Amino acid sequence: xxxxxxxxxxxxxxxxxxxxxxxxxxxxxxxxxxxxxxxxxxxxxxxxxxxxxxxxxxxxxxxxxxxxxxxxxxxxxxxxxxxxxxxxxxxxxxxxxxxxxxxxxxxxxxxxxxxxxxxxxxxxxxxxxxxxxxxxxxxxxxxxxxxxxxxxxxxxxxxxxxxxxxxxxxxxxxxxxxxxxxxxxxxxx
Numbered sequence: 001x002x003x004x005x006x007x008x009x010x011x012x013x014x015x016x017x018x019x020x021x022x023x024x025x026x027x028x029x030x031x032x033x034x035x036x037x038x039x040x041x042x043x044x045x046x047x048x049x050x051x052x053x054x055x056x057x058x059x060x061x062x063x064x065x066x067x068x069x070x071x072x073x074x075x076x077x078x079x080x081x082x083x084x085x086x087x088x089x090x091x092x093x094x095x096x097x098x099x100x101x102x103x104x105x106x107x108x109x110x111x112x113x114x115x116x117x118x119x120x121x122x123x124x125x126x127x128x129x130x131x132x133x134x135x136x137x138x139x140x141x142x143x144x145x146x147x148x149x150x151x152x153x154x155x156x157x158x159x160x161x162x163x164x165x166x167x168x169x170x171x172x173x174x175x176x177x178x179x180x181x182x183x184x185x186x187x188x189x
Contacts, residue, residue, distance in 0.1 A: 001028055003112075006099045008087045010114035012038065013101065014073065029110065030073060030133065040112065042071060046134040052079075052123045056159040059130075060120020060168065061086060062145040066186040070136035072113040074121075080104040082125025083123040084155055086146065089116035090180035098153050103130075120148055120168075122157050147171040162189045 002015040013180070016027035028034075035042050050059060061084065064070040074083060083103050087094045103109055113119045123132065146153070148164060152174040 001031055001034050002033065005038075006041050006085075006101070006111075008085060008094045008099050008117060009092060009099065010040070011085055011087075011117060012040070012112040014110040014112055016108050029075065029108075035112070040071075040114070042135050043071075043126050044073070044133040044135055045081070045137055048132040048134065050130040050132070052128045052130070053126065054163055055126045055128075056125040056156065056162050057124055057128075057134055057146045058120065058162045058164045058168065060084070060145065061118045061148055062120065062143065063088060063116070063118040064136065064139065065142045065144050066116075066183070068139055068142045069115045070134055070138075071115050072119055072135070073110050073133040074103070074119065075100075075108070075110040075131050076103040076105055077129045077131050078105050079123060079125040080127060081130060082158055083111050083121045084119070085111070085113050086118040086153055087116070088118050088146070088179065088183070090183050092116075095180075096152065096174075097156055098174050100155065101132060103107065103128075120145075122159060122162065124158065124159055146174050150174045152176070 018025035018027045085099045
């Protein structure tokens with residue numbers, strides 16, 4: 001695997017290193033040791049799949065509040081997505097900044113999303129499937145999100161006609177100062 005850090009600290013693109021022969025290829029999609037060498041100590045405890053019927057579907061932008069330490073390794077296994085992460089760690093130098101990368105089944109690239117960074121995506125093709133490996137168990141009581149189209153983040157979604165869950169369109173306007181105060185309360189308990 002080849003790991004490349006994005007401009008958000010701790011978030012990495014993970015490319016496979018395919019070993020090819022006449023049958024096709026073989027490649028690792030995750031290696032705990034290689035991630036540890038990059039300073040990321042992971043134990044994957046859960047895998048999820050998201051199948052999306054229509055092009056333009058937006059899922060997210062979600063995160064697990066502290067004390068969860070949920071990191072995600074996200075890979076598009078069918079179709080194509082614009083994957084978006086937002087740094088919601090108030091002490092980070094990239095607090096409130098986002099990174100958007102295209103992931104597709106053909107490229108087999110993955111994105112590692114560290115704890116404290118929110119994640120969402122938009123499907124760029126019909127019949128798109130996304131697989132996640134998670135480093136912490138999902139806890140509905142810690143589930144939170146920010147609005148996918150909140151002007152505070154200025155995300156340029158490529159498809160304007162979106163399909164989105166009602167909940168994901170109703171999160172309140174993001175206020176960086178208020179969020180930082182809430183975050184400190186979450187981490188103090």
